[in-house]
Amino acid sequence: MDYYHSVNGVLADLEPVEPVFCHRPHTARRAAKWFLDNFQGDVLYAVKANPSPVVLDALYEAGVRHFDVASPKELERVSSFKDARFYNMNPVKHPRHIAISYFDYGVRDFSVDCMDELDKVLRATGHAKDLNIFVRLAVNNNSSMLPLDRKYGVPLLDSAELLMAARLNAAKLGVCFHVGSQCMDPEAYRQAITLANQAIVRAGVLVDTLDVGGGFPSAYPGVQPLELGHYMNVIHEAFEDSLASDNARLICEPGRALCAEAGSLITSVTLRKDNYLYLTEGAYGALFDAAHLKFKFPVQMHRVGANSEQAKLTGFSFYGPTCDSIDYMPGPFMLPEDIGIGDYVEVGMLGAYGQSMRTAFNGFHEGPEVIVGDEPMHSMYNFDQEQEDVLADNVLALEAHLSE
Numbered sequence: 001m002d003y004y005h006s007v008n009g010v011l012a013d014l015e016p017v018e019p020v021f022c023h024r025p026h027t028a029r030r031a032a033k034w035f036l037d038n039f040q041g042d043v044l045y046a047v048k049a050n051p052s053p054v055v056l057d058a059l060y061e062a063g064v065r066h067f068d069v070a071s072p073k074e075l076e077r078v079s080s081f082k083d084a085r086f087y088n089m090n091p092v093k094h095p096r097h098i099a100i101s102y103f104d105y106g107v108r109d110f111s112v113d114c115m116d117e118l119d120k121v122l123r124a125t126g127h128a129k130d131l132n133i134f135v136r137l138a139v140n141n142n143s144s145m146l147p148l149d150r151k152y153g154v155p156l157l158d159s160a161e162l163l164m165a166a167r168l169n170a171a172k173l174g175v176c177f178h179v180g181s182q183c184m185d186p187e188a189y190r191q192a193i194t195l196a197n198q199a200i201v202r203a204g205v206l207v208d209t210l211d212v213g214g215g216f217p218s219a220y221p222g223v224q225p226l227e228l229g230h231y232m233n234v235i236h237e238a239f240e241d242s243l244a245s246d247n248a249r250l251i252c253e254p255g256r257a258l259c260a261e262a263g264s265l266i267t268s269v270t271l272r273k274d275n276y277l278y279l280t281e282g283a284y285g286a287l288f289d290a291a292h293l294k295f296k297f298p299v300q301m302h303r304v305g306a307n308s309e310q311a312k313l314t315g316f317s318f319y320g321p322t323c324d325s326i327d328y329m330p331g332p333f334m335l336p337e338d339i340g341i342g343d344y345v346e347v348g349m350l351g352a353y354g355q356s357m358r359t360a361f362n363g364f365h366e367g368p369e370v371i372v373g374d375e376p377m378h379s380m381y382n383f384d385q386e387q388e389d390v391l392a393d394n395v396l397a398l399e400a401h402l403s404e
């Protein structure tokens with residue numbers, strides 16, 4: 001993959017028509033190092049967030065050796081990593097996929113949230129004696145921007161039977177949960193760990209692992225989470241206060257927090273109608289979260305051969321390239337008021353759940369991928385004054401737009 005110092009270099013060299021996905025693996029390396037240094041347990045990377053080889057390699061180089069995979073295809077992507085351990089933490093799996101994970105890739109760690117799934121894992125592995133079973137608990141997701149609690153998790157009241165059955169059949173027993181993605185309040189982890197403790201007491205079982213899941217946040221315009229250090233302090237404190245700390249290993253499964261900063265996308269403006277920009281990327285592409293979850297990603301205009309940095313910022317909404325009217329990203333996205341056809345819009349913070357969500361709908365899925373060495377638009381790991389100022393400007397401009 002070609003390397004460029006900056007996005008301007010990409011544009012000058014490629015003059016791209018199709019959207020260009022820019023990887024910043026150095027940011028994934030930085031995030032991984034931070035987690036490995038600051039989390040008092042094992043760090044599993046949730047591959048679903050960004051399965052690009054360039055990001056996976058960066059995380060591995062930084063020292064990540066545990067990977068949460070949801071499917072055989074994701075396993076294939078990480079299977080060449082030496083000394084790595086793979087976990088299948090998707091609570092509902094096809095029996096054939098369980099068997100492939102166990103027999104072909106050596107996966108021993110599986111999560112379940114009901115008796116039928118436990119039975120399925122046992123049967124698909126030939127009632128193996130070396131399984132590590134994680135019981136996934138339903139926990140409060142109210143502090144997250146992307147709740148995941150409706151689909152998975154056994155409620156506390158029903159958890160004792162499942163924990164006891166898993167204990168009887170597993171070499172090692174774990175309890176896991178997910179507080180929801182982009183969790184804005186570290187106290188959500190304390191609540192969830194307290195609930196896990198109650199489940200362990202009710203079932204009267206010993207657990208070998210407590211898995212606090214993913215959910216660690218990234219910075220987006222108007223959304224500045226507390227420093228990640230606060231999250232670690234709360235988790236470590238709550239773990240110490242729980243029975244699990246007597247003999248259990250602590251693990252976490254960050255996806256977004258390790259790779260959100262590691263990707264941006266350069267798309268071009270094909271038409272402007274008032275404050276609506278028609279772009280070459282949209283809801284069926286890397287802007288899925290901007291459309292369906294109304295995420296306001298940071299944006300920057302690039303104009304080849306001219307400088308429009310001084311123009312006043314104003315709020316825009318985006319339409320994507322497909323014929324579908326739900327291909328719409330409301331924003332508002334703050335861009336120079338003179339932006340128009342032929343200008344490029346770089347959308348930042350798309351490293352998590354950006355490229356991995358792209359579809360081939362209407363044939364708009366191809367474009368070059370490059371590596372860029374500059375800094376991301378926002379960072380949880382390198383938050384200097386300049387970035388703080390940019391973020392503050394964006395928030396002010398956003399507020400002004402909303403009050404118009």
Ligand SMILES: Cc1ncc(COP(=O)(O)O)c(C=O)c1O
Nearest residue numbers: 046089181214215253254255256
């Ligand atoms: C089982 C599991 N672990 C980890 C993650 C990663 O979550 P996040 O990206 O919020 O850190 C997810 C996300 O859906 C998940 O389903």
